Amino acid sequence: xxxxxxxxxxxxxxxxxxxxxxxxxxxxxxxxxxxxxxxxxxxxxxxxxxxxxxxxxxxxxxxxxxxxxxxxxxxxxxxxxxxxxxxxxxxxxxxxxxxxxxxxxxxxxxxxxxxxxxxxxxxxxxxxxxxxxxxxxxxxxxxxxxxxxxxxxxxxxxxxxxxxxxxxxxxxxxxxxxxxxxxxxxxxxxxxxxxxxxxxxxxxxxxxxxxxxxxxxxxxxxxxxxxxxxxxxxxxxxxxxxxxxxxxxxxxxxxx
Amino acid sequence: xxxxxxxxxxxxxxxxxxxxxxxxxxxxxxxxxxxxxxxxxxxxxxxxxxxxxxxxxxxxxxxxxxxxxxxxxxxxxxxxxxxxxxxxxxxxxxxxxxxxxxxxxxxxxxxxxxxxxxxxxxxxxxxxxxxxxxxxxxxxxxxxxxxxxxxxxxxxxxxxxxxxxxxxxxxxxxxxxxxxxxxxxxxxxxxxxxxxxxxxxxxxxxxxxxxxxxxxxxxxxxxxxxxxxxxxxxxxxxxxxxxxxxxxxxxxxxxx
Numbered sequence: 111x112x113x114x115x116x117x118x119x120x121x122x123x124x125x126x127x128x129x130x131x132x133x134x135x136x137x138x139x140x141x142x143x144x145x146x147x148x149x150x151x152x153x154x155x156x157x158x159x160x161x162x163x164x165x166x167x168x169x170x171x172x173x174x175x176x177x178x179x180x181x182x183x184x185x186x187x188x189x190x191x192x193x194x195x196x197x198x199x200x201x202x203x204x205x206x207x208x209x210x211x212x213x214x215x216x217x218x219x220x221x222x223x224x225x226x227x228x229x230x231x232x233x234x235x236x237x238x239x240x241x242x243x244x245x246x247x248x249x250x251x252x253x254x255x256x257x258x259x260x261x262x263x264x265x266x267x268x269x270x271x272x273x274x275x276x277x278x279x280x281x282x283x284x285x286x287x288x289x290x291x292x293x294x295x296x297x298x299x300x301x302x303x304x305x306x307x308x309x310x311x312x313x314x315x316x317x318x319x320x321x322x323x324x325x326x327x328x329x330x331x332x333x334x335x336x337x338x339x340x341x342x343x344x345x346x347x348x349x350x351x352x353x354x355x356x357x358x359x360x361x362x363x364x365x366x
Numbered sequence: 367x368x369x370x371x372x373x374x375x376x377x378x379x380x381x382x383x384x385x386x387x388x389x390x391x392x393x394x395x396x397x398x399x400x401x402x403x404x405x406x407x408x409x410x411x412x413x414x415x416x417x418x419x420x421x422x423x424x425x426x427x428x429x430x431x432x433x434x435x436x437x438x439x440x441x442x443x444x445x446x447x448x449x450x451x452x453x454x455x456x457x458x459x460x461x462x463x464x465x466x467x468x469x470x471x472x473x474x475x476x477x478x479x480x481x482x483x484x485x486x487x488x489x490x491x492x493x494x495x496x497x498x499x500x501x502x503x504x505x506x507x508x509x510x511x512x513x514x515x516x517x518x519x520x521x522x523x524x525x526x527x528x529x530x531x532x533x534x535x536x537x538x539x540x541x542x543x544x545x546x547x548x549x550x551x552x553x554x555x556x557x558x559x560x561x562x563x564x565x566x567x568x569x570x571x572x573x574x575x576x577x578x579x580x581x582x583x584x585x586x587x588x589x590x591x592x593x594x595x596x597x598x599x600x601x602x603x604x605x606x607x608x609x610x611x612x613x614x615x616x617x618x619x620x621x622x
Contacts, residue, residue, distance in 0.1 A: 119486075121385070127480065130389055131382040199482075201489035202505070207498045222490035224383065224565075226455075226480045230375075233457035234478035241509070242463045248508040248524035249458070253497070264529065268504035271527030273520065309480075 112218050113140070113190035115182060117206050119199040119225015120144075123310035125151035127231060132223050140189035143182055147197035147334060149310065156193070175205055179212035186218045197334075199227040203253055203278050227251070228336050229276040232308035236315065242342045246273035249340075253278050256286040266294045274340035281335035284327040288320055291339075296320055301343035307333030317343060317350040368474050369396070369446035371438060373462050375455040375481015376400075379566035381407035383487060388479050396445035399438055403453035403590060405566065412449070431461055435468035442474045453590075455483040459509055459534050483507070484592050485532040488564035492571065498598045502529035505596075509534050512542040522550045530596035537591035540583040544576055547595075552576055557599035563589030573599060573606040 116135050121127040128136075136142065136152075139159040146165025153161060162185065164178045186192045200206040200222050213220045229251055233240050240249040250272035252265045269275040269291060280287050292298055298321035306314040312333055318326040320339060327335070372391050377383040384392075392398065392408075395415040402421025409417060418441065420434045442448045456462040456478050469476045485507055489496050496505040506528035508521045525531040525547060536543050548554055554577035562570040568589055574582040576595060583591070 119490075122480075124387070126387040126390070127385050129377070129383050129385055129482065131380070133386055134382070199486045199489075201486060201495045201497075203497050204495070205499055207495040210493060220493070222493055224378075224482045224486040224490040226385065226482065227486065230455045230457060230480040230483065233455075234375075234480040237466060237476070237478055239457045239460070239463040241457075241459050241507075243461055247511075248506055248521050250504055250506040250524060250528055251497075252504040252528075255503075265504050267527040268506060268524075268529070271523040272506055272508075273524070 112216075113186045113192050115186050115192045115194055115213055115218055115220045116223055117194045117196065117200045117209065117220060118223040119227075120148045120152050120195050120197050121226040122198060122228050122231025122308045123147075123149050123152075125149065125155060127226050127309055128152060128155070129223065129225070132225065135191070135193055135223065136195070138191055139193040140191050141185045142193045142195055143178070143185060144195040145197050148195050152195070159193070160189070175208055179209055182209055183212060183216045183218060186213070186216075196225070199225040202227050202251065226309075228278065228308050228334070229338070232303075232305040232336050232338065235305065235309055235313060236303060236346070238303070238342055238346060240274050240276070240338075240340075240342065246340055246342050248272045249274040249276065251276045251278060254280055254283070254287045254290070256283050256290060266290055269339070270294050270296055274338065274342055277337040277339070279334070280337045281327065281330070284337075285324045288323050291320060296339070300339050301341060301347040303338040303343045303346065304330065305336045305338070306330045308336055317347040319347070368472075369442045369448050370475045370477070371442050371448045371450055371469055372477050372479055373450045373452065373456045373465065374479040375483075376404045376408050376451050376453050377482040378454060378484050378487025378564045379403075379405050379408075381405065381411060383482050383565055384408060384411070385479065385481070388481065391447070391449055391479065392451070394447055395449040396447050397441045398449045398451055399434070399441060400451040401453050404451050408451070415449070416445070431464055435465055438465055439468060439472045439474060442469070442472075452481070455481040458483050458507065482565075484534065484564050484590070485594070488559075488561040488592050488594065491561065491565055491569060492559060492602070494559070494598055494602060496530050496532070496594075496598065502596055502598050504528040505530040505532065507532045507534060510536050510539070510543045510546070512539050512546060522546055525595070526550050526552055530594065530598055533593040533595070535590070536593045537583065537586070540593075541580045544579050547576060552595070556595050557597060557603040559594040559599045559602065560586065561592045561594065562586045564592055573603040575603070
């Protein structure tokens with residue numbers, strides 16, 4: 111009889127920002143298949159499991175999704191408690207639906223355990239609400255992509271239409287993405303926050319504007335970059351500007 | 367010397383869906399100020415703290431935000447570790463920014479600990495990705511409100527512009543909100559999920575369409591209602607329809 115697969119959110123990075131349910135499952139797991147962005151500290155919670163890397167990381171290396179699905183099914187056929195550990199939350203910008211469909215087709219039981227998505231991890235570290243009362247009552251999360259095969263206008267419409275916009279995985283095409291947002295009508299002075307490696311010891315925070323974003327991007331290190339745009343960052347930008355530089359960089363909020 | 371205040375996300379409801387960091391803080395807390403939607407199971411993690419309810423719940427009772435701010439400051443002046451426990455995530459649709467501003471003005475240190483927001487808790491329970499690949503690359507979270515003093519068009523533009531739209535706190539004005547979405551151009555056949563009391567033992571799940579939503583709303587119980595709209599719910603709606611009824615209702619996913 112095959113085992114059960116738990117698709118578990120690993121959260122933004124810090125090992126103590128996963129849920130109690132996720133920690134309990136990791137401690138009991140026989141096998142853990144994990145993404146490249148999952149930190150060693152989080153993996154250490156899986157004390158007795160076989161650890162199987164199946165990371166895809168843009169530009170570094172790639173394991174085709176079909177191979178991950180196959181590996182997941184094979185592992186569930188020989189282990190009773192399998193955790194599929196995904197960075198952030200499994201139901202937001204992961205490819206969990208394809209893994210769920212493959213598990214269903216193979217007759218393997220599954221369950222999803224949510225995680226803290228990067229936008230919430232970054233907002234906690236910034237101490238700035240995504241939906242500050244009187245200023246923002248909508249926030250959109252998008253993965254912008256520029257290219258002939260992409261439905262450009264759709265993510266642009268979403269990003270332009272919301273009070274606050276969070277761009278996931280925007281690092282690679284920052285110049286093109288900012289140009290597209292400006293061309294679609296977003297003011298160049300729109301305040302922006304750039305958070306790199308949110309909620310990890312390597313976290314970087316910058317405040318800038320849509321106009322300044324491509325240049326600011328050049329100062330970031332190589333971790334996953336999250337771009338947050340909206341009037342809710344105006345106060346922080348003004349404070350950072352007052353502090354003599356147009357950008358400010360801070361360390362991570364220490365864990366308790 | 368005043369204590370420190372941690373603004374902590376309690377997650378969607380289940381006590382084991384808070385983070386390890388939140389659980390550790392609750393166990394160590396001297397005082398906990400909590401919202402009406404925080405469950406007794408979650409509060410039980412605060413073993414030694416003074417428990418102070420400061421709940422606001424639309425239509426039931428209301429404690430003015432200024433009084434909450436005042437209570438928070440007074441508590442921090444007499445307790446060293448204070449947790450301000452908020453349903454979901456503190457940086458999304460809470461009024462944390464006002465509490466942070468009040469703490470800053472009073473010279474009290476604070477830190478934010480993120481939580482699982484209802485949309486992610488509900489999506490895990492549904493097993494349906496908010497951003498299924500090839501179908502959705504943007505998701506917006508909005509609090510729709512209809513009224514002469516509201517900026518109607520802003521949240522409508524956001525909800526219409528995104529592939530997937532999640533409406534928080536839409537229960538009270540469901541008829542008006544659905545009519546406004548349809549008038550703004552959202553197709554009446556747009557698939558929808560209604561999740562009530564996400565990630566609690568009382569969870570209810572319905573699949574319907576924008577057109578069917580107001581009627582479906584009448585069958586829900588009184589817990590907090592989350593509406594999710596988008597093509598990503600089409601398969602689940604078709605499956606539910608095949609199961610003889612236009613709506614399907616299921617129990618909560620059991621905790622492990």
